[in-house]
Amino acid sequence: MAKVLGNSEFWRGLFALIMFVLLWEIGSRWKEMFGYSLPYVGLLPAPSEVAVAWTKVLPKWGYWESWYMSFKRVLAGFLAAMLIGIPFGLMLAVNKYFRDIFFPPFEVLRPIPPLAWVPASLIFWPTNEMSIAFVTFLGAFFTIVINVIGGARSIDVRYLRAAQSMGASQWDLFSKIILPGTLPSIFTGAAVGMGITWEVVLAAEMISGGGTQGSGGLGFFIWNSYMGGSLPQIVVGMISIGIAGYLSSSLIRIIGARFMPWRRLF
Amino acid sequence: MQKAVEMSRSEGHAAGADLQSRVLLEGVSKSYGEEWERQDVIVDLTAEITPGELTVIVGPSGCGKTTLVNLIAGFETPDKGRILLNGEPVTGPGHDRMVVFQETALIPWQTTYENVVFGPKLRGDLSGKELQDEAERLLNKVGLREFMHKYPLQLSGGMQRRAELARALINQPKLMIMDEPFRGLDAMSRGLMQEFFLRLFEENRRTNLFVTSEIDEAIFLADRLILLANRPSFVRKVIDVKLPRPRHYSMLSSPEAYAYKREAMAILHEEAMKNFKSTATSKDFIDAYSKRAD
Secondary structure (H helix, E strand, O other), rough: HHHHHHHHHHHHHHHHHHHHHHHHHHOHHHHHHOOOOOHHHHHHOHHHHHHHHHHHHHHHHHHHHHHHHHHHHHHHHHHHHHHHHHHHHHHHHHHHHHHHHHHHHHHHHOOOOOOHHHHHHHHHHHOOOHHHHHHHHHHHHHHHHHHHHHHHHOOHHHHHHHHHHOOOHHHHHHHHHHHHHHHHHHHHHHHHHHHHHHHHOOOOOOHHHOOHHHHHHHHHHHHHHHHHHOOOHHHHHHHHHHHHHHHHHHHHHHHHHHHHHHHHHO | OHHHHHHHOOOOOOOOHHHHHOEEEEEEEEEEEOOOOOEEEEEEEEEOOOOEEEEEEEEOOOOOOHHHHHHHOOOOOOOOEEEEEEEEEEEOOOOOOOEEEOOOOOOOOOHHHHHHHHHHHHHHOOOOOHHHHHHHHHHHOOOHHHHOOOHHHHHHHHHHHHHHHHHHHHOOOOOEEOOOOOOOHHHHHHHHHHHHHHHHHHHOOOOEEEEEOOOOHHHHOOOOOEEEOOEEOOEEEEOOOOOOOOOOHHHOHHHHHHHHHHHHHHHHHHHHHHHHHHHHHHHHHHHHHHHHOO
16 A cells, blocks of 8 residues: 555546546536536536435445446356357367368358347347347457467467477467467457447447346446436446446456466566 | 487486487478479488587578478478488477577476476476476576576576576487577677587587577587578588687687688678579679679
C-alpha cells in the first residue's frame, strides 16, 4: 500500500480521474451556473446525480442479482469457449488433416458477428438462458481459436529441433514446447475474448428482454432504466459494466502472470 | 555402436574414444521448392569432419551452411548422397549430434537449469542426484551456477551462449555442431566466447563442426577450414590451419595466420562475387568490388 501511495503513476492516474469527473460535473451543471445548457454534455446527468442514483440501487437485491447474472453468463460462455477453443485451435495448428477439414467452415462462420446469431439461437435453444450463453460463447470462441492457431504456429522451429535432437517424443514436443509456447497467445486471446464476451452478454440481455428485474443482468438493468426514463441509473449501469469488465480482465492478467513466470521479468 | 547411456555416465575425459567421431559426407545434394522453381542449395558435396579436430565451415551468407547443418543434425534429409557418423548413416535427429543454434535457442519458459537437464531427463539417462550434480558441474564450468534459476531472457547474450554450451555438453554428443553460435554478440563478448569455447574444445578435443561467415573467427578456431562455394554449394577448398594450440588471440596477427587469411579471402571473395554478378545489375557496383580482388 505504501508502495502505491509513493508511486507518481498512481497519483497521476487519480488526478486524471478526478479532473474527468469534475469537468463532467461542471459540464452537466452549466445551465444552473450560467443560464444556458451546453450541447450534448448538458443532457448528461451530473456525476453527483449518478452517485445518488447509485446509493439508491446499492442496497437493492435486484442490482446485485444483475451483477451476478451477467457475471455468471460471461463466465459460462467464456469458460466454454476456452475449454473448446484451446484444444480446437491447437489441433488446427498441429494437425494438417484436421486443419484441411475444419478450417474452411471455421473461417466462414468466424466473420458472422455474434449478435447476428441472437435471433437464430433464440429459436434454436429451448431457453432464453441457453441462447444467451451460446451467443456469449461464440463471442469469445473465434477470437480464442484464432489466437491459439497464430501462437502455436509462430513457435520458433529451433526450439522444436533442439528438443527433438535431445530425444523428445511427439508428446514431449507438444507438452513441453508447443503448449507453453502458445500460452502467451492463449492469454491474449482470453483477454480480448473476455472483452467481447461482455459486449455480447449485454447486448443479448437487452435483446432477449431478460424477464424479471434482477435475472435480466446488467444489460437488462440499463434497458429497464431507459424504459423507466431514469438517466442517472443508465449511467450507473454503464459504469457497473466498466468495473465488471476491468475486474474480469485483471483476473486474466493475474492468472496469466502466474502461469507464465518467464514473462514476469520486465 | 556404444550405447549413449553408458557414455553419459562416464566423465567426458574418460570417454575419450567416444569423442573422436568421424563424419563423412558423400556426394550430398539438397534442393528446395517445387519442380518448376527448384533451387539447388547443395550439389554433390563431399567432405570429412575429422576425428578430434575442430573443422570450421566458412562461406558467404546464404550459401547453404545452415542447410548443411540441418542435414548433418538430421533435421532434414539429403536428396542424394549420404551422411555417415562413425560409419552409420544419419537418419534423423539424435542426441549424439548436438547443435548450438544461431542466436540462441534456449527454451524461454524453462530456467537455465531446466534447459540444461532437459535432454537427459527426457531420456532418463541420468536421474535424481546424479543429474543434478552433472548439471551443476557443467553450469559451474560455464560460469552460470549462480544464474541457474534465471530464465534465458534474464541472461546476457554471452551468458545465453554459455548456457547453450552446457545444455549441449550434458548430452555427451559425439559431434558438436556450432551454427554461427556467436552471431549477434558484440565484438568484445564474441572474442571472449571464442576463447572460452576453444578452452572447452582443447580440454578433450571432441569432434567439432563450427560454421561461420567470419574469416578471423574461422582461422582462430580451426584445425581444418572448409571453404564452401556459393549457391549451389560444394567444397571449394580445404585448408589445414597449423597454428599451435592452445591458441591465443594475438596469434591472429602472426604472418602465418595472415597467410591463411589471404588464401581464404581470395577464394571467398571470388564466391561472393558470383553472387553479385548473378544479382546486381549496376556496373559501377561490380567494378568497385572487382578492384578489391587482390
